Amino acid sequence: xxxxxxxxxxxxxxxxxxxxxxxxxxQWYTRYADSDDxxxxxxxxxxxxxxxxxxxxxxxxxxxxxxxxLTARHGPEVLADVDVLLTHSQxxxxxxxGAGGEVAHRLGISPELIVDVHNGGCAAFVxxxxxxxxxxxxxxxxxxxxxxxxxxxxxxxxxxQVRKLAQASVPGDGAAVGxxxxxxxxxxxxxxCRYYGQNATDMTLAxxxxxxxxxxxxxxxxxxxxxxxxxxxxxxxxxxxPAVVRTVCDRIGVKPNDLDLLVTxxxxxxxxxxxNEALGISPERHRDTFGECGNLFAVAIPLNFEAxxxxxxxxxxxxxxxxxxxxxxxxAAAAAVQWGATRK
Amino acid sequence: MTLPALEDIAAHxxxxxxIPGLTRIETSPREKAxxxxxxxxxxxxxxxxVFGEFCTxxxxxxxxxxxxxxxxxxxxxxxxxxxxxxxxxxxxxQGLWLxxxxxxxxxxxxxxTVANREARTVDYHCAWDQGRHxxxxxxxRVVDAQLVFDKPGxxxxxxxCHHPFYDNNPYPETAPPDRPVWVGDFWDMFGxxxxxxxxxxxxxxxxxxxxxxxVTPDWMRGSANLTGRS
Numbered sequence: 202x203x204x205x206x207x208x209x210x211x212x213x214x215x216x217x218x219x220x221x222x223x224x225x226x227x228q229w230y231t232r233y234a235d236s237d238d239x240x241x242x243x244x245x246x247x248x249x250x251x252x253x254x255x256x257x258x259x260x261x262x263x264x265x266x267x268x269x270x271l272t273a274r275h276g277p278e279v280l281a282d283v284d285v286l287l288t289h290s291q292x293x294x295x296x297x298x299g300a301g302g303e304v305a306h307r308l309g310i311s312p313e314l315i316v317d318v319h320n321g322g323c324a325a326f327v328x329x330x331x332x333x334x335x336x337x338x339x340x341x342x343x344x345x346x347x348x349x350x351x352x353x354x355x356x357x358x359x360x361x362q363v364r365k366l367a368q369a370s371v372p373g374d375g376a377a378v379g380x381x382x383x384x385x386x387x388x389x390x391x392x393x394c395r396y397y398g399q400n401a402t403d404m405t406l407a408x409x410x411x412x413x414x415x416x417x418x419x420x421x422x423x424x425x426x427x428x429x430x431x432x433x434x435x436x437x438x439x440x441x442x443p444a445v446v447r448t449v450c451d452r453i454g455v456k457p458n459d460l461d462l463l464v465t466x467x468x469x470x471x472x473x474x475x476x477n478e479a480l481g482i483s484p485e486r487h488r489d490t491f492g493e494c495g496n497l498f499a500v501a502i503p504l505n506f507e508a509x510x511x512x513x514x515x516x517x518x519x520x521x522x523x524x525x526x527x528x529x530x531x532x533a534a535a536a537a538v539q540w541g542a543t544r545k
Numbered sequence: 546m547t548l549p550a551l552e553d554i555a556a557h558x559x560x561x562x563x564i565p566g567l568t569r570i571e572t573s574p575r576e577k578a579x580x581x582x583x584x585x586x587x588x589x590x591x592x593x594x595v596f597g598e599f600c601t602x603x604x605x606x607x608x609x610x611x612x613x614x615x616x617x618x619x620x621x622x623x624x625x626x627x628x629x630x631x632x633x634x635x636x637x638x639q640g641l642w643l644x645x646x647x648x649x650x651x652x653x654x655x656x657x658t659v660a661n662r663e664a665r666t667v668d669y670h671c672a673w674d675q676g677r678h679x680x681x682x683x684x685x686r687v688v689d690a691q692l693v694f695d696k697p698g699x700x701x702x703x704x705x706c707h708h709p710f711y712d713n714n715p716y717p718e719t720a721p722p723d724r725p726v727w728v729g730d731f732w733d734m735f736g737x738x739x740x741x742x743x744x745x746x747x748x749x750x751x752x753x754x755x756x757x758x759x760v761t762p763d764w765m766r767g768s769a770n771l772t773g774r775s
Contacts, residue, residue, distance in 0.1 A: 238575070238576050239576075240576065241576055241577065241579075241580045242576075242579060242580055242583060243580050243583045243584055244583065428575075428579055431583075432583075432586075435583065435586060436586070439586070439587070439588035440588070443588055443589075471583060471584065471586075474587075475586075475587050475588035475589075476588065478587055478588060478589055479587075479588035479589045
């Protein structure tokens with residue numbers, strides 16, 4: 202195994218997560234379920250449970266709660282060193298600005314650089330890991346905090362009209378933060394980010410009657426899906442995620458089926474199965490929390506990683522691959538980390 | 546007007562319940578059929594699932610379909626584009642050719658070509674060691690690419706079926722003594738192997754077509770009457 206860069210080593214030191222208290226069962230949706238052509242579609246087959254953010258719980262609240270778990274282990278002083286703060290949510294509390302500024306204020310920190318990362322979707326954690334690494338390696342400081350929040354389940358998908366739809370039963374809420382530092386203690390070995398801008402316009406929001414998302418109207422907004430689009434997104438996910446994983450594997454000289462752990466986004470069980478098969482990785486080593494948490498969007502990768510750490514599934518020196526794809530397939534990314542057991 | 550589709554089976558079964566294994570929109574509406582199809586979509590497929598029972602390879606070849614069909618219809622073209630069939634000579638039997646498959650040292654292979662110009666199908670009926678029972682059948686079809694790809698050229702479809710004789714040589718007495726291999730030992734190589742040969746065909750036909758040479762070379766055409774091609 203060889204590092205592919207001469208830049209200073211960047212490490213993912215730890216991750217911490219937060220799940221909202223409100224644990225919602227699949228039956229909650231069955232109560233409301235309407236006839237929907239996509240009801241039995243495997244892309245929308247409901248997880249047993251997921252967690253919903255409270256109606257008044259913001260992205261900032263959730264990130265703050267994930268950070269609390271981090272400082273509980275590393276001590277509050279870990280925040281004093283944060284030079285770079287990156288945040289991401291697919292449903293910002295206000296579309297005009299992201300969570301970064303308010304997060305810094307709540308945490309009482311003053312990083313040199315705060316960036317709200319709006320792209321990256323379900324693979325945003327990997328994009329932010331790369332961005333943080335570049336910033337630190339380029340002289341941006343020694344420590345970065347990367348924070349992802351997902352609160353659409355308890356907001357968009359609990360709405361009276363939207364909760365009837367097949368798509369509503371899959372998302373779940375949560376938040377996660379990653380502590381990134383200039384260090385070789387738990388090194389990021391390699392990252393691949395690929396953009397497929399030609400697919401960007403397939404990500405759409407819909408309402409009945411139709412309107413633009415910022416216009417007023419009686420219809421509640423939901424994700425625009427039809428059968429054709431579902432097949433296209435499934436096919437893109439099938440291709441893109443194994444492709445970025447293999448690229449990183451090639452560069453670090455590890456065969457996919459020799460990876461100690463794979464953690465991905467978890468849109469549905471079908472894609473999880475297909476990625477296992479494509480990479481020759483057993484479901485046990487492809488850790489997911491779909492049944493308990495549903496589709497966590499960007500939060501799935503760090504949350505699944507933490508689940509493996511907590512269970513002792515991975516130890517010092519193990520190679521962890523983090524991978525996912527975003528939206529309707531406009532971005533895919535993979536990162537390999539040689540876990541240093543640097544969690545306190 | 547509704548056609549009496551499957552009425553005979555309904556009458557035979559005494560009811561409209563579908564027979565097992567049937568997926569039609571009347572009894573499997575789209576919201577039932579789509580999930581089944583989605584589950585069947587994988588990112589990768591095991592080699593055996595793809596090439597186990599049927600071995601199909603396809604290729605586009607930039608060469609007019611009729612010219613390619615003429616070339617493929619002559620058994621001796623196999624001397625050129627196959628990987629290991631060499632030394633084609635006519636036998637006493639009309640249309641039956643003898644050659645050697647260098648995959649099995651000193652192995653005789655017999656070939657009879659059955660071609661249909663209207664359908665542009667070319668089937669090579671072959672067998673190792675003996676020419677009485679030609680059970681290894683290479684089914685090929687040349688399609689006009691103008692129709693299927695909206696561009697000039699040919700599409701070649703090629704399928705072999707996993708005949709049980711691939712697993713057990715039914716005529717061991719015809720094999721050369723001490724030959725360590727049997728043609729069916731190579732079944733799992735047929736997918737990639739046939740693709741390599743199809744690429745040979747592509748390279749040869751495209752070279753000739755692009756350089757103004759006849760796709761069927763003169764030596765093959767000149768003696769066509771002597772070869773008893775079918």
